[in-house]
Amino acid sequence: MKLLWLYDDLLDLYGDRGNPAALEYRLAEAGLEPVWDKKSVGDEIDFTQYSLVYIGPGLFSNLAVAAADLLNRREAVLAAINSGTPFLVIGNAPAMFMEGFTDAEGQFHQGLGLFAQKMSEGKKIIIHDIVMTEKGQSAPLCGFFNSTASVEGEVEDYLFDIKTADGKPDLRAEGQHINNFYGSSLLGPLLVRNPSLLHRFVDLAAGKSVEFDDGLEVTARDLIMNELGGKK
Amino acid sequence: MFVFAVIFAKISGFLLRLLGHGSDLPGRLALKIYPRLLSRFQVSGRIIAVTGSNGKTGTAGMIAGALRACGKSVQTNPIGSNMTGGIATVMCRAAKLSGKIDCDYLVLETDERYSRLIFADFKPDIMLVTNLFRDQITRNNNVDFIYSILDNVITPEVTLVANACDPISCRVGSTQKRVYFGCTAPQLLAGETGVFTQDCKVCPVCKHRLGYEKYIYNHIGVFRCEHCGFENPRADFVLESVDFAAKTAVINGNAVSCDSATAYGFMNLTAAAAVCVTAGEQPQAVYAALSSLKTNKTRLREFEINGRKGIMILSKNQNPVSFDLSISEVLRMEGKKTVVAYINNINHTDHRDTTWLWDIAFERLAGRAQMVCAGPRAYDLAVRLKYAGFADCDVKIARKNSEVKAAVEATEGRLCVLTELYDAATIMEAIK
Numbered sequence: 001m002k003l004l005w006l007y008d009d010l011l012d013l014y015g016d017r018g019n020p021a022a023l024e025y026r027l028a029e030a031g032l033e034p035v036w037d038k039k040s041v042g043d044e045i046d047f048t049q050y051s052l053v054y055i056g057p058g059l060f061s062n063l064a065v066a067a068a069d070l071l072n073r074r075e076a077v078l079a080a081i082n083s084g085t086p087f088l089v090i091g092n093a094p095a096m097f098m099e100g101f102t103d104a105e106g107q108f109h110q111g112l113g114l115f116a117q118k119m120s121e122g123k124k125i126i127i128h129d130i131v132m133t134e135k136g137q138s139a140p141l142c143g144f145f146n147s148t149a150s151v152e153g154e155v156e157d158y159l160f161d162i163k164t165a166d167g168k169p170d171l172r173a174e175g176q177h178i179n180n181f182y183g184s185s186l187l188g189p190l191l192v193r194n195p196s197l198l199h200r201f202v203d204l205a206a207g208k209s210v211e212f213d214d215g216l217e218v219t220a221r222d223l224i225m226n227e228l229g230g231k232k
Numbered sequence: 233m234f235v236f237a238v239i240f241a242k243i244s245g246f247l248l249r250l251l252g253h254g255s256d257l258p259g260r261l262a263l264k265i266y267p268r269l270l271s272r273f274q275v276s277g278r279i280i281a282v283t284g285s286n287g288k289t290g291t292a293g294m295i296a297g298a299l300r301a302c303g304k305s306v307q308t309n310p311i312g313s314n315m316t317g318g319i320a321t322v323m324c325r326a327a328k329l330s331g332k333i334d335c336d337y338l339v340l341e342t343d344e345r346y347s348r349l350i351f352a353d354f355k356p357d358i359m360l361v362t363n364l365f366r367d368q369i370t371r372n373n374n375v376d377f378i379y380s381i382l383d384n385v386i387t388p389e390v391t392l393v394a395n396a397c398d399p400i401s402c403r404v405g406s407t408q409k410r411v412y413f414g415c416t417a418p419q420l421l422a423g424e425t426g427v428f429t430q431d432c433k434v435c436p437v438c439k440h441r442l443g444y445e446k447y448i449y450n451h452i453g454v455f456r457c458e459h460c461g462f463e464n465p466r467a468d469f470v471l472e473s474v475d476f477a478a479k480t481a482v483i484n485g486n487a488v489s490c491d492s493a494t495a496y497g498f499m500n501l502t503a504a505a506a507v508c509v510t511a512g513e514q515p516q517a518v519y520a521a522l523s524s525l526k527t528n529k530t531r532l533r534e535f536e537i538n539g540r541k542g543i544m545i546l547s548k549n550q551n552p553v554s555f556d557l558s559i560s561e562v563l564r565m566e567g568k569k570t571v572v573a574y575i576n577n578i579n580h581t582d583h584r585d586t587t588w589l590w591d592i593a594f595e596r597l598a599g600r601a602q603m604v605c606a607g608p609r610a611y612d613l614a615v616r617l618k619y620a621g622f623a624d625c626d627v628k629i630a631r632k633n634s635e636v637k638a639a640v641e642a643t644e645g646r647l648c649v650l651t652e653l654y655d656a657a658t659i660m661e662a663i664k
Contacts (some may be wrong), residue, residue, distance in 0.1 A: 009433040009441050012368050015587030018619075025619050040441065059376045065439040099424075104380075107254055125373045129584050144585045146369050148377070187369075188587030192615060216618060220611035224584045 001027060001034045003205065004050040007066040008038040011058030011093055014146070018189025019088060020054050026202045030210045041069040043081050047080035052205040056112075057091020057187060060101075060121045065108045072155075074112055077200045083113070086180040086204040090190060094176055094183035104148075115176050117153035121128050124148060130186065132160040132174065141194045142224050143186035151185065157204035159184055164229060180204055192223060234331065241324035255313035259320025261590035270316075273323050276513055277305075277336040281351070281593045283344045283382065284362030284401065285372075286554055288314065288502045290492065291362055292341035294504035294525060301521035302513050304336035312653075314341045316349050336510065344378050345371060347385045349477075359386055360393040360507050362403040362500070363452060365553045366431050369588065370581050375431050379404055393506050395499070396467040397443060399432045411500075413506040414467025417481070419474045420495050421446035421454065427593040429552045437462045449495055449560070450553050469506040474498045476564075486519040491527035496557055531653075532561075537663055542647030544660070549579060549652035552591035558650050559596055568645025571597060572636070574607040576652070576660040586612040587606030594620040602643045604628045606636050606659060636662035 005020055010087035020036060027034040039045050047053070058066070070077060081087060100111040101119035128145040135158055145165070159175025159182060176183035182201075184190065191198040195214040202210045241262035248254025263269050265491040268570045277408060289311050296308040319340055342350050344364075361382060364375050372378050379400065386392050386405025394402050394468045396414035415421070416548040425447045435442045435457035442462075447453035455461040472482045479493040483505050508518040531546040545561050548554040562571060578585055586609055597603070598621040605613040610631040617627050630639035638645065640663055651659050 010439065012430070012433065013374060014366060015590030018587075018590035018616075021590070021619055041439070060372055061376055062434060062439065065434075069479065125370070125377075126371050127583060144583070144587060146373070146585070146587075148373060188585070189590050192590075192619070193586070216611065217615050220615050223611055227584060232623075 001032045001051050002049050003034055003036050004053045005036045005038045006053055006055045007040050009040050010062040010066045011056045013057045015188040016056035016090060019191045022192045022198055023201060026212050027205060029212060031227045032206055041065060047076050052086045055089045055093040057093055060103045064103060065090055067109045067111060070096050071110060081179055081181045084180050086201060088201060089183040091187050097183060115155050117151050117155055119149050119151050122150060128165040129228055131163045131167045135161055139196060140225060143190060144188055145185060146187055192217060233266045234272050235329050237262040237269055238324045238327055238329060239293060240265060243319060245321055245325055255310045255321055256317040256420060259324060260317030263320050264326055268353060269320055272331045273327055273333055274331055274345045275333045275338050279338045279356040279357040280507060281340050281342050281356035283342045283347055285365040285367040287362040287496055290342045291352045291500040292339055292501050294500060296339040297506050297525045298504060298508050298518055298521040299337050301524055302517050306337045306339055307335045308339040309341055314343045315346045319350050344382060348381045349383050355390055358391045358507060358511055360503055361401045361404055362503060363395050363398045368550045370578050370583055391510060393510055396465045397448060399436055399455050402465055403436060403462055411506055412465050412467045413469040413508045415448055415471040417471050420448050425598050427556045429591045435460060435462050450620060451528055469502055471498055471502040488519050488551060489523040540647060542649060544649040546653050546656060547650060550588045552588050555592045562648045563596060570602040570643035570645050572604040572606060572640060572647060572649045574651040574655045575609040575613045576655050577606050579654050589613060589616045598622045602626045604630055604639045604643060608631045633662040
């Protein structure tokens with residue numbers, strides 16, 4: 001099984017490697033022999049070879065370079081998303097799939113335009129512990145937001161309904177979800193902290209339902225949920 | 233109002249010191265009384281600032297100690313009081329009511345994020361940037377964010393002393409007055425580090441993948457970009473060899489003793505030498521002075537509990553590189569060992585963030601140590617260890633302090649307590 005970690009050199013911040021690490025661990029445990037291909041700017045990429053694509057967060061100065069490269073691959077990337085290839089894109093990386101983003105110097109960088117949104121890099125760090133659910137569902141999930149960026153524009157195909165964000169009432173919806181493309185501004189090991197999401201992506205990559213014991217992860221998640229007020 | 237603010241800080245500082253406090257608050261209050269306080273001091277000697285992600289405290293201590301051993305009068309801020317209030321406190325304490333500070337050197341350890349505020353109204357003569365890493369996500373956001381702050385602080389009148397082995401911080405600042413310290417010591421240079429946190433995988437100039445010939449730790453090493461030619465700047469002060477057992481190093485051909493015989497300790501030593509000589513001290517006197525120093529051991533302390541030997545290795549909070557270096561220390565110890573790690577919430581914001589645990593290479597300890605996971609985020613650490621390849625039998629979970637002692641007693645070997653400064657007393661009390 002081949003998995004694609006796109007721009008691992010440019011986009012690598014704050015524990016996001018927990019997501020590919022967890023996927024590899026669980027897929028290997030299921031005997032599927034996963035191998036991460038790490039590809040970056042200018043590399044030849046055949047998206048049809050991959051069971052899943054992962055892109056993590058990075059410095060905006062690096063994101064601009066990655067975005068320009070991704071734009072050159074627009075048709076292949078959109079074809080992969082339309083064909084149902086699972087994508088997990090977190091932190092500021094979803095900006096590459098929006099109309100684009102403006103960096104701290106005011107320069108605009110064009111995105112793929114898959115979502116009618118724009119991201120802007122600011123100066124102020126915004127931090128939230130977040131309790132959310134997937135759109136229209138009731139099972140609570142937890143996440144961590146820590147960024148100088150903000151998103152303009154709302155999309156119908158969002159991913160999460162925000163329940164609490166350190167008492168900030170202005171946050172309602174977050175992320176992007178179309179076919180098997182999942183984008184979120186949340187940082188770090190999102191899949192590890194939310195075992196139900198890890199199950200989802202393991203199943204998507206495997207193309208079948210994969211059972212595994214997530215008891216320890218659930219205990220850790222429940223403790224955090226109780227402290228944040230989002231009872232399981 | 234300036235004089236009133238200084239008097240207020242002196243008196244309140246004196247009273248708070250009697251209670252064992254007072255390194256930050258007097259200055260903060262004085263700044264409220266007179267916001268442009270820092271612009272009014274006149275320092276007779278040279279101002280040396282020490283900043284960066286890791287190694288500030290140790291290196292600032294070495295610099296101040298060496299300069300004193302060279303016979304110079306030195307004023308400096310106490311450990312940890314490196315934000316605006318701490319700087320204001322030490323300057324008020326050292327100043328006459330006129331604002332004059334009589335000393336040969338004012339050595340200031342400065343928080344990298346607060347450097348913009350601290351140096352808004354005055355500039356250091358020399359600024360040492362030890363290194364830049366991802367660090368304390370909720371304070372520092374990312375390396376670019378801190379780089380841009382320091383870039384604005386290090387203006388042409390400042391002499392920069394920078395790490396030639398750090399591809400990030402070696403480029404910082406607009407000054408042309410640059411002195412570099414570096415390392416060619418074969419004992420410290422390795423082909424692989426076994427760690428994950430690498431904050432400079434791409435060339436900071438052209439963004440192509442950066443090649444590393446050797447690593448000292450994380451992204452500190454010997455690098456070259458094959459695309460644009462960006463490479464280590466030539467070092468003026470070179471750590472040429474080290475001997476961990478003998479606790480000695482050779483810098484520019486001079487043998488120097490180093491009480492802190494670790495990779496980062498030797499690099500800090502070289503940085504301190506570079507600063508002192510750049511400040512105008514005679515090289516031979518500086519090397520002799522550095523050799524005479526006893527390192528502050530607050531971050532590395534041996535202990536014995538119920539006949540069982542142990543060592544506490546403090547890491548900087550939410551700083552994976554610091555934790556990776558602590559693990560390297562554990563791995564250098566022989567025999568069986570148990571690591572007791574106390575993992576808390578983010579101490580200054582109370583967020584439940586655990587991202588930083590995934591930047592630490594716990595994999596290096598799997599099969600080589602038992603682990604006791606303690607603190608409010610003990611289960612998050614246990615999850616991390618599971619994915620790092622630890623066998624279930626090698627991991628004990630003691631989320632409540634009352635559970636720690638029994639968990640520790642169920643393990644074997646030398647105890648290695650890894651935690652951050654703020655939780656050190658808590659975990660030691662729980663182990664007893």
